[in-house]
Amino acid sequence: GQQVMQIPQYQHVQEGEDFTTYCNSSTTLSNIQWYKQRPGGHPVFLIQLVKSGEVKKQKRLTFQFGEAKKNSSLHITATQTTDVGTYFCAGSAGGTSYGKLTFGQGTILTVHP
Amino acid sequence: DADVTQTPRNRITKTGKRIMLECSQTKGHDRMYWYRQDPGLGLRLIYYSFDVKDINKGEISDGYSVSRQAQAKFSLSLESAIPNQTALYFCATSDRWTFYNEQFFGPGTRLTVL
Numbered sequence: 001g002q003q004v005m006q007i008p009q010y011q012h013v014q015e016g017e018d019f020t021t022y023c024n025s026s027t028t029l030s031n032i033q034w035y036k037q038r039p040g041g042h043p044v045f046l047i048q049l050v051k052s053g054e055v056k057k058q059k060r061l062t063f064q065f066g067e068a069k070k071n072s073s074l075h076i077t078a079t080q081t082t083d084v085g086t087y088f089c090a091g092s093a094g095g096t097s098y099g100k101l102t103f104g105q106g107t108i109l110t111v112h113p
Numbered sequence: 114d115a116d117v118t119q120t121p122r123n124r125i126t127k128t129g130k131r132i133m134l135e136c137s138q139t140k141g142h143d144r145m146y147w148y149r150q151d152p153g154l155g156l157r158l159i160y161y162s163f164d165v166k167d168i169n170k171g172e173i174s175d176g177y178s179v180s181r182q183a184q185a186k187f188s189l190s191l192e193s194a195i196p197n198q199t200a201l202y203f204c205a206t207s208d209r210w211t212f213y214n215e216q217f218f219g220p221g222t223r224l225t226v227l
Contacts (some may be wrong), residue, residue, distance in 0.1 A: 001172060009153060035214070042203060042218040046217065088156065098214065099207055099214045100169075103148075103155045103156040103157070104158075
């Protein structure tokens with residue numbers, strides 16, 4: 001079945017440093033979504049990427065979807081303590097499975113002030 | 114999201130007991146999902162339902178069953194709980210008619226099986 005691998009599992013940064021998490025799928029994806037889970041909370045949708053090579057920005061967050069639609073990345077510029085949490089990518093194969101997501105293992109980000 | 118509720122929020126039970134986790138939503142979404150979260154393993158899909166009459170197994174359905182009683186309710190049962198089912202369980206919903214089809218998660222149920 002479809003597998004989505006995400007690295008690194010943990011990332012510790014000083015406030016103001018940049019952060020990147022990477023996501024790789026074993027199969028071509030129809031789209032990829034990113035979620036953030038604050039400590040003690042539940043995952044919350046951040047964004048969806050659909051097109052090959054797509055890049056989207058949300059303030060300090062930049063999301064990319066690979067040309068082959070098998071990999072993606074999330075980059076945070078100048079991290080803040082409010083960025084703390086676990087970031088998940090989640091891929092959809094599309095077709096009759098559209099809406100069914102396979103999540104990566106997540107990257108736990110800690111930010112030291 | 115307050116529109117997706119899960120009961121109970123915490124549960125401690127013993128091996129062999131039958132447990133039901135309930136999920137309700139007021140978002141009017143047609144699709145509902147059950148996941149479990151374990152450290153280092155992310156969110157793994159247990160079952161999903163694209164409408165009331167549609168139930169599908171996810172990647173880790175063994176030992177679990179579900180019931181979609183109505184569009185707004187989706188229950189997860191552990192027929193005979195075992196310790197390795199100790200985890201954080203999330204229910205989620207989505208709407209097939211939205212562009213992103215993003216999923217909205219409930220607050221989670223922390224289940225401990227002794």
